[in-house]
Amino acid sequence: MTAGSRLLDIRELTIAFETSDSPVVDNVSVSLETGKVLAIVGESGSGKTLLARSIMGLLPPGAIARSGEIHFVGQDLATLSPQGVRMMRGDQISMVFQEPLVSLNPVVRIDRQLTEAGLERGVMSRPAAYARAIELLERVAISSPEAIMRRFPHELSGGMCQRIMIAAAMMLKPRLLIADEPTTALDCTVQQEVLRVMLEAARVDNTAVLLISHDLGLVAGYADDVLVMKAGRQVEYQPAADLLANPAAAYTRELLAAATVAQSAQAKPGAEHTVCTVEHVSIDYPVRRDWPWQPRTSKRAVADVSLDVRRGETVALVGESGSGKSSVGKAILGLTAFSQGRIRIDGELIAGDKPHINTRAQCIFQNPYAALSPRKTVWQAVAEPLQVGRRLDAETVTARTREMLEDVGLVAQLYQRLPHELSGGQRQRVCIARALINRPRLVVADEPVSALDVTIQAQVLELLGRLQSKYGFGCLFISHDLGVVETVSTRVIVMHNGQVVERGDTADVFANPQHAYTRRLLTAMPVLQFQADLGYRISHRQFSEATR
Amino acid sequence: MSSYFLKRLLMLVPTLLLVTIAVFIIMRLVPGDPVSMMLGDIENPELVRQMRAELRLDDPVIIQYLDWLADVVTLNFGVSFVTGEPVIGTMLSRLAVTAQIVTISVLLASCLALVFGTLAAWRANRRADLVISVLAIGSMSVPAFWVGIALIIVFGIKLQWLPTVGYVSPLDNFSESLQFLVLPIMALVVAETGGLLRMVRATTLDVLSKDYITAARARGLSERSVLFRHALPNTLIPTATLVGFTLGSLLGGAAVIESVFTLPGMGRLLVESVYARDYVMVQGVMIFVAIIYVLVNLLVDMLYPVLDPRVRLRA
């Protein structure tokens, strides 16, 4: 096969920002044939998004292609006029973005967002554009397309919006579809479905797909070829099957290992001592009234939840967004009032709407950036809990702060930095230090690694496990990510629509789920397994109804 | 939808009540007794008693307030101390003058701000943006009344193209009235465009960084479509608030420009009445302008559901 017959051919592409000498995409070469799927996998800062955007001619201001060529259907894109590049967008190459809710214009109706590109360039009549839009909406499995066409984006769910984005991208039958983390912002039961629907829609029109993701386990099963990138460099580029069977680069193996289920390696059974008991707790949130004379009503967010966490043990609370799992965490921390039930921390009853004494329970938040005061240094953030409500002499404060910072693996050069000068992983280490410095009995970790890259996730989880063995706190681990849960927890509680639908030892629940919802969650998650002679293999859990 | 409107209307009631109380208190603070002020040098205890009774000045303060409030609600603002004419009539004729110059200038300023603000954001940090931004901050920094005086010096005195003071109603003589309106409108446009423009620029800049704009470009839309069909409708939402705010505040606050060009407008009426110690008129103008101002802002709120489908749904 000659280079000319390739659909997309990127040769030695280097992209850098005007203000900096170090390239963000460094000498990358990759190609794609008609109708095939290429996955580009990397963590944040790997340059994968800039690589994709450079194909569209949509680099952010300040980023420029320093050298290299991008050929599309044999033509060097650099030779095209801006007008030529624009005419190619949508028509030849189109794109799906990560956040569906912000990628659709909130004040423009769905029908116009779908049809406008075809109408503007005059390649479709209005009825033809409308018919094509309906056809595509059906193809992405939207049930009543005519009604959806008249809606505005905010009236639809994230999954719906992403399907519409896919339909909009496919309107003019492009030859290449670029999908930048198309499912990352979606709930896990929806992710697989949207990905499948997208690839199917592309296959019908024989459109090639460039799939960009941080999740090697998710995309490797769908891709023909995989390019792994790290810090702008090309780490590994091979057919997906070969890559899984025999990953060449150490970094690829690291990524695969992070996504592989390690059979409860860290999870340890708890001691007898119970640090947290939740008995039949229900939480209601008041519904906003339109008028003061309307009766007060409330919505039940959590119904009759019971759980307990023992010393040194990690209990996972699993569910999708809106399942009420975070509300339970908040109630335990004394951040939200509960209408029924009792919560005890270390034997003492707590009131619902008053944060309690800091030595009992602390929280590690999902977003480590928002959890740190932007104008407080690392040292200030970690030392502050020691200084609340009692007088410790300066030497003790200094000694304990330094010890804690060393425990979480932060080096002295970082102590005077502000949060925005730290990486995501470093920020989360600061948050962990701040939470643990007073040696709480219970730690509520609310999606503590969801905002982090997979290799960083592994490091932070390892750190949490190590600190748990050292200090012996009980941990309530709230997460939607079953892979992480399987690694860290001894017991798991599954929540759905505010209720507990399943509970048990992690190994049992994962091997033999009882509730239909748990099974759906588990089947949605691809499983990456490693066998010494065959390399990595992707499979999906199968449960027959008979396992009940 | 109608519940949204109703709610906005009802929310005004406490605000407007407080407004009347504020005006009532301010007028109570005025030094001197209204009756002796009205009667001037006349020494006549009988007449004083009669007038006090007529003005109900001997009633308890709360009763006086409620009486006055009832008058205000029925748009009965009383009779001027000075001219003896009903306050409402004078105010309406003065409002007509102010409304002309203010609505025209705000309309012009908004159009200029939208066009050049969008352009500046689109060409952010290029030469066009720099020029526009410098002009905008200049416009924000020059007082309208000084621009007015400068315009009088240039066009009225040096070039002698236009009359500098006075007013003719457009109903009497349209072309002549235009000659009187050009300079005040120019002065207001020069001084008001800058603030609006900076707001449009900042908002558009923010909107242009949104994913839906990149997505629109990725669909191959022309820059014109991206700017005017995708960015502009989003920019309009916060801009409408500021336009309403500017319009409302100029309806009462154009006093200075009216006094530069000696236009018989609302603001100048207030200033004249303060000088003449015509407190019935001052009181009337304050309440009346506050009501207009609140209504203009309400009108803008009513526009929100039209501009923003998200508000439509929430209501």
Add this chain to the structure above:
Amino acid sequence: MKLRPNAIIGIAGLGLVAIVAIGGVLVSPYQAMETNFLNRFATPSASHWFGTDEYGRDVFTRVAVGSFITLRVSLAAVALAIVAGTVTGAMAAYFGGWLDRAAMLVSDSIMAFPSLLLLLGIMAALGPNEWGVILALAIAYTPPITRVVRSAVIAALAREYVTSSQLIGNGDLTTLFRHVLPNCITPFIVIATSVFTAAVLSEAALSFLGLGVPPPAPSWGSMLADSRNYLGINPWMAIFPGIAITVTLLSINLVGDALRDRFDLRMAGGD
């Protein structure tokens, strides 16, 4: 610390105003209220840099002295408004409930008047005097600060670091002062600057209408008002006070822009 061009121009402008103000008072051989009927309506010259007015008073000296009055009045008013607005705004947002509703109702009512109208009304009641102007400006400009501080605090309160501060046992006031308010600095600077320029402008407008600091004290606004009757004879009378107001406002606006950029952590680098 690297200064951007707008900061340099702004600081230079404020410096210029200061030099004219201080220099004018120290260097000028004339007094602000010293009349000289033999030399009325003089055009700018070596002996009268900005010319003279209808009483033969030196315009340069009057502009200089006027800057003290304008800046004194607006700074005092803005300081009052900032203290009152920040306290009420922060309390309203943090404690919510009836306190919030009351604070918003009062703010809404004050803001239901166009600011100049409110100022004229208050000045009508208080009569023209310097403290009256300060008080009136403070009343008119407290509500915008209250609102901005309130919404900035509400936004900051939604962040996890506030929850984190409560969790480690910090009290309400500690959380408010240590973790919430420092992170509201950017919108605060924006509103403080815009209120300051509005105050300077309003002070000039009030004196222009004869309801500000009473004559014969020189004020930029009243100098402009006086000049209107003599535009045909000596337009310079109108030009210099106007330039003084414009340069002052321009400088404050530029410095405000620069401060806003500087306190915005995202723009200060990193991330």
